[in-house]
Amino acid sequence: xxxxxxxxxxPEWLPEQRLVEQRLLDQVRRKFELFGFxxxxxxxxxxxxxxxxxGASDKEIYVLKRLHAEEAEDAELGLHFDLTVPFARYVSxxxxxxxxxxxxxxxxKVWRGERxxxxxxxxxxxxxxxxxxxxxxxxHFDAExxxxxxxxxxxxxxxxxxxxxxxxxxxEGFYRALGLSNIIDVLRSVDKLDKIGEDGVKKAxxxxxxxxxxxxxxxxxxxxxxxxxxxxxxxxxxLGQTHPLLDEGLNELEAVMGMLAGLPVDAAIADLHIARxxxxxxxxxxxxxxxxxxxLGAVCSGGRYDNLxxxxxxxxxxxxxxxxISRLLGLLFGKNALTSSRPTPTVVLISxxxxxxxxxxxxxxxxxxxxxxxxxxxxxxxxFGKQIRYAERKGIPYVLFLGESQVEVRDIRTGQQVxxxxxxxxxxLSDLEVQVLTTAPAGG
Amino acid sequence: xxxxxxxxxxPEWLPEQRLVEQRLLDQVRRKFELFGFxxxxxxxxxxxxxxxxxGASDKEIYVLKRLHAEEAEDAELGLHFDLTVPFARYVSxxxxxxxxxxxxxxxxKVWRGERxxxxxxxxxxxxxxxxxxxxxxxxHFDAExxxxxxxxxxxxxxxxxxxxxxxxxxxEGFYRALGLSNIIDVLRSVDKLDKIGEDGVKKAxxxxxxxxxxxxxxxxxxxxxxxxxxxxxxxxxxLGQTHPLLDEGLNELEAVMGMLAGLPVDAAIADLHIARxxxxxxxxxxxxxxxxxxxLGAVCSGGRYDNLxxxxxxxxxxxxxxxxISRLLGLLFGKNALTSSRPTPTVVLISxxxxxxxxxxxxxxxxxxxxxxxxxxxxxxxxFGKQIRYAERKGIPYVLFLGESQVEVRDIRTGQQVxxxxxxxxxxLSDLEVQVLTTAPAGG
Numbered sequence: 001x002x003x004x005x006x007x008x009x010x011p012e013w014l015p016e017q018r019l020v021e022q023r024l025l026d027q028v029r030r031k032f033e034l035f036g037f038x039x040x041x042x043x044x045x046x047x048x049x050x051x052x053x054x055g056a057s058d059k060e061i062y063v064l065k066r067l068h069a070e071e072a073e074d075a076e077l078g079l080h081f082d083l084t085v086p087f088a089r090y091v092s093x094x095x096x097x098x099x100x101x102x103x104x105x106x107x108x109k110v111w112r113g114e115r116x117x118x119x120x121x122x123x124x125x126x127x128x129x130x131x132x133x134x135x136x137x138x139x140h141f142d143a144e145x146x147x148x149x150x151x152x153x154x155x156x157x158x159x160x161x162x163x164x165x166x167x168x169x170x171x172e173g174f175y176r177a178l179g180l181s182n183i184i185d186v187l188r189s190v191d192k193l194d195k196i197g198e199d200g201v202k203k204a205x206x207x208x209x210x211x212x213x214x215x216x217x218x219x220x221x222x223x224x225x226x227x228x229x230x231x232x233x234x235x236x237x238x239l240g241q242t243h244p245l246l247d248e249g250l251n252e253l254e255a256v257m258g259m260l261a262g263l264p265v266d267a268a269i270a271d272l273h274i275a276r277x278x279x280x281x282x283x284x285x286x287x288x289x290x291x292x293x294x295x296l297g298a299v300c301s302g303g304r305y306d307n308l309x310x311x312x313x314x315x316x317x318x319x320x321x322x323x324x325i326s327r328l329l330g331l332l333f334g335k336n337a338l339t340s341s342r343p344t345p346t347v348v349l350i351s352x353x354x355x356x357x358x359x360x361x362x363x364x365x366x367x368x369x370x371x372x373x374x375x376x377x378x379x380x381x382x383x384f385g386k387q388i389r390y391a392e393r394k395g396i397p398y399v400l401f402l403g404e405s406q407v408e409v410r411d412i413r414t415g416q417q418v419x420x421x422x423x424x425x426x427x428x429l430s431d432l433e434v435q436v437l438t439t440a441p442a443g444g
Numbered sequence: 445x446x447x448x449x450x451x452x453x454x455p456e457w458l459p460e461q462r463l464v465e466q467r468l469l470d471q472v473r474r475k476f477e478l479f480g481f482x483x484x485x486x487x488x489x490x491x492x493x494x495x496x497x498x499g500a501s502d503k504e505i506y507v508l509k510r511l512h513a514e515e516a517e518d519a520e521l522g523l524h525f526d527l528t529v530p531f532a533r534y535v536s537x538x539x540x541x542x543x544x545x546x547x548x549x550x551x552x553k554v555w556r557g558e559r560x561x562x563x564x565x566x567x568x569x570x571x572x573x574x575x576x577x578x579x580x581x582x583x584h585f586d587a588e589x590x591x592x593x594x595x596x597x598x599x600x601x602x603x604x605x606x607x608x609x610x611x612x613x614x615x616e617g618f619y620r621a622l623g624l625s626n627i628i629d630v631l632r633s634v635d636k637l638d639k640i641g642e643d644g645v646k647k648a649x650x651x652x653x654x655x656x657x658x659x660x661x662x663x664x665x666x667x668x669x670x671x672x673x674x675x676x677x678x679x680x681x682x683l684g685q686t687h688p689l690l691d692e693g694l695n696e697l698e699a700v701m702g703m704l705a706g707l708p709v710d711a712a713i714a715d716l717h718i719a720r721x722x723x724x725x726x727x728x729x730x731x732x733x734x735x736x737x738x739x740l741g742a743v744c745s746g747g748r749y750d751n752l753x754x755x756x757x758x759x760x761x762x763x764x765x766x767x768x769i770s771r772l773l774g775l776l777f778g779k780n781a782l783t784s785s786r787p788t789p790t791v792v793l794i795s796x797x798x799x800x801x802x803x804x805x806x807x808x809x810x811x812x813x814x815x816x817x818x819x820x821x822x823x824x825x826x827x828f829g830k831q832i833r834y835a836e837r838k839g840i841p842y843v844l845f846l847g848e849s850q851v852e853v854r855d856i857r858t859g860q861q862v863x864x865x866x867x868x869x870x871x872x873l874s875d876l877e878v879q880v881l882t883t884a885p886a887g888g
Binding site for chain 1: 447448449450451454455456457458459460462463465466477478479480481482483484485486487488489491494504505506507508509510511512519521522523533534536537538541542543545547548553555557567582584585755787788789790802813816817818819820823824834837838840
């Protein structure tokens with residue numbers, strides 16, 4: 001059997017990186033709960049028709065087949081490509097058991113069979129918060145989700161994120177004012193601005209979407225507008241297009257940006273080129289980029305979806321944002337910008353003098369663990385030098401020696417070894433839990 | 445579009461159940477870390493040949509295909525059916541970056557396309573701990589994994605679990621002493637004892653595996669033996685079969701059971717009918733059942749695998765156990781034996797008198813959250829009765845009213861409303877965090 005290798009697009013971290021990821025996810029989760037969002041987890045699979053229902057046509061969905069399945073035995077299932085579509089399905093399914101507006105967070109992996117490239121994975125973590133209303137969901141929720149996302153990301157040890165906000169109604173209203181009807185196609189072309197540039201988008205609008213040069217130029221003029229809310233809205237109005245949907249969108253955008261006025265400069269701007277590829281968005285759309293690494297693309301995204309969970313009888317409008325944990329970590333791990341203080345949770349290694357010492361070593365470990373100190377017993381009565389070497393290689397800060405008359409603790413970093421009262425000895429707080437260390441400026 | 449429905453075999457919990465699951469997983473994780481196990485997560489997919497390499501032939505593997513894939517574009521991938529096979533692959537792949545004996549825990553979902561039935565899901569959580577040595581891994585690790593598992597499960601709010609322990613070498617040595625050679629087939633037949641009974645197993649051994657009636661009776665005589673370690677070993681010896689592998693296995697089993705002698709009665713017994721279906725086990729095998737619900741089958745399992753991560757050049761023997769979180773929760777949720785104190789993390793709902801009060805309400809919420817109190821602001825200035833009703837339905841224990849001259853807090857359960865000093869008010873600890881409530885006797 002050949003030595004196993006990595007699968008492109010399916011990242012796996014080393015234990016010290018997983019420690020960082022886990023602690024980051026804990027922080028995110030704690031923040032979400034402080035805002036009153038309930039945890040939720042949906043199955044990894046959805047019926048294919050649910051996945052294809054809304055805007056997934058351009059996503060590379062992974063379809064599942066049981067290895068031993070008879071033909072056409074089961075409904076066709078696929079792995080979810082985001083957490084919004086499953087959440088909308090869940091809310092529609094469990095409406096009778098939920099209290100609205102229903103606020104949930106969801107931290108799970110999603111799968112997309114896209115061509116892997118820098119920052120794009122086929123399996124990755126998303127951390128989502130969404131709120132879905134029964135019947136209606138006022139636009140101030142759109143602003144609240146942005147505020148919450150800002151508070152979460154600025155509390156994490158990651159570089160500064162800028163939230164860029166637009167409104168699909170503005171885009172659609174503007175395009176309709178231009179006489180266009182293939183709105184989703186145009187949206188998707190404009191959404192590629194960061195990837196293929198203005199010339200590329202213009203070419204696509206004309207040759208693929210059938211726009212005239214004047215229409216394409218107008219779309220690009222709109223896409224160039226970015227800045228504080230009121231100014232951006234005034235610039236859109238100055239372009240001279242009018243349409244009821246455009247007005248509605250501009251009013252929403254202005255209201256949302258107005259509620260974000262208290263955020264730090266650069267934390268959130270109106271950006272009329274943000275479109276988002278998924279076609280279930282119906283109003284506000286968000287995208288968050290690292291200010292110092294814009295080339296990485298969006299590390300957060302989201303928007304308002306009025307129809308995703310709704311059916312003919314029930315309107316269940318929603319809005320939410322998603323934080324791309326794996327993409328962020330991939331970047332930061334790649335730059336060694338985020339590390340853990342040690343690669344193991346263990347604080348203390350109890351050395352083993354002889355096999356006869358095992359019962360005492362195990363009892364000591366048990367007592368330390370009961371006081372919340374992560375403890376290992378070395379597995380064999382090897383020379384103490386070898387046991388210390390194991391602690392060094394594993395980054396365990398303390399080695400404990402159970403002598404006949406006294407107990408000694410060695411700090412592996414200084415080599416200092418001192419007698420201790422076992423019942424009262426506790427490592428300093430900075431050693432008790434694994435710390436996440438950052439060499440990049442913290443987010444703000 | 446039809447109303448979405450549940451998919452058989454893919455359980456999804458309500459938010460209040462997910463709160464329980466999450467807090468249970470946190471406890472498990474904390475215990476694993478206190479024992480010095482590092483967190484690890486592997487990708488959900490493995491190349492099919494890795495999944496099929498060892499004993500997965502009888503598992504229903506889910507194979508992935510990209511919806512838009514060209515024929516034969518990618519290596520065939522499947523979803524992992526356990527966490528042991530991916531872990532062994534990971535260790536073999538990253539051997540140079542790991543410190544041995546390498547101890548990790550891994551809590552992830554796994555997928556099996558089995559026919560769903562009570563307690564058997566197609567998607568479910570497993571919580572695994574394993575240790576893999578480089579070159580060798582002494583048998584005392586087999587006992588340590590059992591001790592650790594006992595300590596973890598007895599700390600959880602779940603019914604009592606009994607660990608049943610056997611050794612594959614005993615079974616294989618005994619079968620070889622009987623002159624049998626199709627060991628894995630015989631193992632699998634014996635493993636069905638709980639499901640199909642002695643008559644069923646005997647029939648399978650004779651008609652499917654080709655044993656004589658005397659051979660089948662001997663296999664069943666062995667499978668009937670259970671009890672404390674030394675007694676069970678003596679009973680096996682009394683059956684009169686001899687084989688070097690049988691002796692080796694009995695010595696290991698006796699050693700492991702000897703190290704578990706300090707556990708409570710009923711916590712761990714030797715049980716010679718435990719075989720485990722997967723063929724990668726080479727020595728000790730474990731199975732844990734709920735003493736009060738044996739019909740549910742194994743809620744933990746595991747064993748020693750000397751060859752799973754090894755190749756021609758490197759020996760990487762391992763041993764590990766797996767806790768079936770979803771199966772446990774499915775049972776306990778079904779009996780309403782495990783509930784959360786409320787269905788939301790929110791402790792305080794700040795009521796909204798008018799839209800003009802929003803800034804004050806948001807600032808108050810921020811201050812409470814900074815003091816670790818999960819807080820929501822009600823979304824609209826509706827009548828206070830409606831806002832209180834929302835808190836009641838959501839199980840939020842406190843509603844806060846921002847009056848002009850004073851702030852009042854209402855306890856939703858008593859209806860009592862009192863003025864408070866906002867800067868110092870803190871709910872009692874029992875309300876601050878969601879509590880997991882149990883109506884069944886706690887495990888021990």
